[in-house]
Amino acid sequence: MSPEQYVQDKAAKSGSSFYYAFLFLPPPRRAAITAFYAFCREVDDVVDEVSDAGVAATKLAWWRTEVQRAFGGSPSHPVTQALMPHVKDYGIRADHLLAVIDGCEMDLSQTRYLDFAGLERYCHLVAGVVGEVAANIFGRQAEATVTYAHRMGQAFQLTNIIRDVGDDARRGRIYLPVNEMQRFDVKAHEILNRDYSERFSALMRFQAERAHQTYDQALALLPEIDRRAQRPGLMMANIYRTLLREIEAGDFQVLHQRISLTPLRKIWIAMRTNWQGR
16 A cells, blocks of 8 residues: 555544545545545554553654654655655655644643633644644745644644533543632533433533634634635534534433534535635
């Protein structure tokens, strides 16, 4: 299997909303974003699929070394082999990839966040930086577009946190800030036991409102000159925000299930965004 086929399969099998936006890109940009996304998936899978924290840390250390090797001209993994031909054209740097590893590594040592300021640092590494790289691959003229993309990446991550509260808790991680859980009198054991309550719904409405504000802030930052080029990011935003509204409409039934949109609905939203340009 070629490196290009490997990353294509990795992206397609993930079922991510991102994949549907990639389909609308011209081949060189699609190849670059697919390889970069496959890298993010590989690193994230280390944390989610390896139960032994020591083994996971060793695997992440290997990825750090692989990034340095790759940018030194000797990539050994299919993902880095597929990615390296694109790094110069789209301004992808080693520190971008290392930041994503840093964020995933936080999951091995930190399972709770005292406040949103701490959580925001995590979102910066695992999502904000990813947004910046994606914006460069999609194409941009204005520097402000990087700020837009960083903020949009954070909005995606806040949506993921809401969607995955139950799954994450079963992995031993709760990303809802401790001081906000205390404010709404929601206990960790209630989340683990899948105990729904008005208190939990109120806490989640608070999280959803923050996510919506972050989407609005991001969209306000997008320069008009780059709106057409950044259309794939807008597709992802519309897919993710539709998912968020679906979760809200169902009163945040996220402790016992992972709510998602069907592939057909995702492709329809992507096509509609492509037609409308927003």
